[in-house]
Amino acid sequence: MKHVFSLALATLLLAGCTAAPADSSESSTVVTAETAAAQAFTGNGEPLRLLQHGDEKQYYTQESLDDSSTMILYHVVDLQSGEDTIPCDVEGCTHDSESCPAVTTQIPSYQPFVLNDSTLLVLSGMNHSTRSSFITLMDRNCQNRRVLKKLEGVDLFLDPNHMYTDGDFLYCCGYEKNTALGSTLYTIYRIDLSDGTTTNLTEHFYNFQYMMGAVGRDLVLQQENLTYPDTFGNPMTTVPSHPTGTKSQVLLNVDTGEVRDFCSYSSDDYVLDRLYFYVIGGQYYWIDSTAGTLSTVGPATGESRLLTDQLPITEPDALSAEYQYQMEANLNGWLVFYDLPLLVNAETGEVRQRADLPENLWNGYGHQPQIFLQLKDRLLVDCRYESYTRTDISDDGSPYTTQTEQMYLGLISIDDFLNGVPNYTEVCKGPY
Ligand SMILES: [Zn+2]
Numbered sequence: 001m002k003h004v005f006s007l008a009l010a011t012l013l014l015a016g017c018t019a020a021p022a023d024s025s026e027s028s029t030v031v032t033a034e035t036a037a038a039q040a041f042t043g044n045g046e047p048l049r050l051l052q053h054g055d056e057k058q059y060y061t062q063e064s065l066d067d068s069s070t071m072i073l074y075h076v077v078d079l080q081s082g083e084d085t086i087p088c089d090v091e092g093c094t095h096d097s098e099s100c101p102a103v104t105t106q107i108p109s110y111q112p113f114v115l116n117d118s119t120l121l122v123l124s125g126m127n128h129s130t131r132s133s134f135i136t137l138m139d140r141n142c143q144n145r146r147v148l149k150k151l152e153g154v155d156l157f158l159d160p161n162h163m164y165t166d167g168d169f170l171y172c173c174g175y176e177k178n179t180a181l182g183s184t185l186y187t188i189y190r191i192d193l194s195d196g197t198t199t200n201l202t203e204h205f206y207n208f209q210y211m212m213g214a215v216g217r218d219l220v221l222q223q224e225n226l227t228y229p230d231t232f233g234n235p236m237t238t239v240p241s242h243p244t245g246t247k248s249q250v251l252l253n254v255d256t257g258e259v260r261d262f263c264s265y266s267s268d269d270y271v272l273d274r275l276y277f278y279v280i281g282g283q284y285y286w287i288d289s290t291a292g293t294l295s296t297v298g299p300a301t302g303e304s305r306l307l308t309d310q311l312p313i314t315e316p317d318a319l320s321a322e323y324q325y326q327m328e329a330n331l332n333g334w335l336v337f338y339d340l341p342l343l344v345n346a347e348t349g350e351v352r353q354r355a356d357l358p359e360n361l362w363n364g365y366g367h368q369p370q371i372f373l374q375l376k377d378r379l380l381v382d383c384r385y386e387s388y389t390r391t392d393i394s395d396d397g398s399p400y401t402t403q404t405e406q407m408y409l410g411l412i413s414i415d416d417f418l419n420g421v422p423n424y425t426e427v428c429k430g431p432y
Pocket of ligand 1: 088089090093094095096100101102
């Protein structure tokens with residue numbers, strides 16, 4: 001969005017010294033080697049790992065206890081026995097008040113993440129108006145809660161599915177509404193898990209950039225510099241139109257703050273809104289849906305290697321099929337997609353048909369089971385939906401009912417998942 005880019009820059013320059021940090025009046029609003037904080041720091045060398053809501057032993061979920069969502073009850077699902085338990089040892093407790101040790105009133109709150117064998121990590125916010133975020137640590141039984149860090153005026157909920165750790169630090173992205181600048185500002189943080197000391201790995205950057213994943217000790221940031229035609233997204237238009245400009249990715253090293261160019265795609269060469277980019281298991285992939293190609297790029301060489309040209313082709317002017325190509329996981333070396341009936345070998349590029357599992361039907365829409373937790377040999381997926389009538393309270397205080405479906409999660413072996421064998425062990429209700 002070229003004109004938005006320029007507007008943001010002009011506003012930034014106008015706002016100048018009032019709200020912006022001293023060095024963000026530089027003429028570049030993208031993260032570059034110049035704007036990234038240059039810090040000599042020696043990390044522990046471990047590759048960055050995406051936080052999940054469980055591990056081989058347990059899965060952590062929660063339910064809202066009341067219509068106004070002022071209390072949340074934690075659930076711990078034992079992934080060996082399949083037992084869904086409430087982490088409360090108070091005799092006779094009905095688990096519906098603040099006095100229950102399994103209840104939290106720190107909301108909104110996101111499902112606990114497993115940090116390591118002894119500790120969980122929880123993101124929560126004070127409320128929507130202050131947009132401050134808390135990062136809280138607690139023991140694996142959801143007790144001994146202690147705030148690691150409060151980030152004033154920062155919302156970490158924009159993309160809570162991109163939280164990374166190397167065991168010593170948490171790496172995450174927060175955003176702030178800056179009314180003076182009229183923009184949303186993003187910052188990538190490195191937070192010391194031992195004492196909450198927080199370092200900004202980037203100075204503020206803007207909403208046409210976002211974190212896509214991690215490769216080794218680099219975070220992959222996508223940057224867009226696009227101009228959209230006036231007809232873009234207009235369903236009445238008969239003339240197809242696509243944005244022009246570039247989409248690119250840079251690598252941000254979490255130890256040094258150094259930013260390196262990684263991949264760049266120009267509208268001179270590609271239909272940019274038909275390219276899709278993914279980082280799965282520490283590896284970067286890109287799909288050109290108009291050519292039916294899937295490629296990978298090594299972070300050291302920057303060279304793109306074609307894995308296959310056997311993906312289904314989407315005509316440039318067909319509706320975006322991003323969800324269809326959405327890459328879900330690397331399972332035993334095979335890349336799995338949200339809605340493509342095939343698997344691609346991540347090394348050789350060999351393509352084979354995927355044996356579908358019975359579809360899940362949710363409110364009339366069918367979909368293949370989705371992966372909620374990836375373990376060594378097993379997956380936690382949505383395996384069943386059950387109709388029920390939910391009662392909600394409308395704005396004027398009157399109750400109304402909705403017919404909807406409750407999701408249930410189950411364990412399945414990776415082999416059964418890939419071979420379409422619906423051999424599930426159901427373990428708990430889904431988070432929504
Ligand atoms: Zn209780």
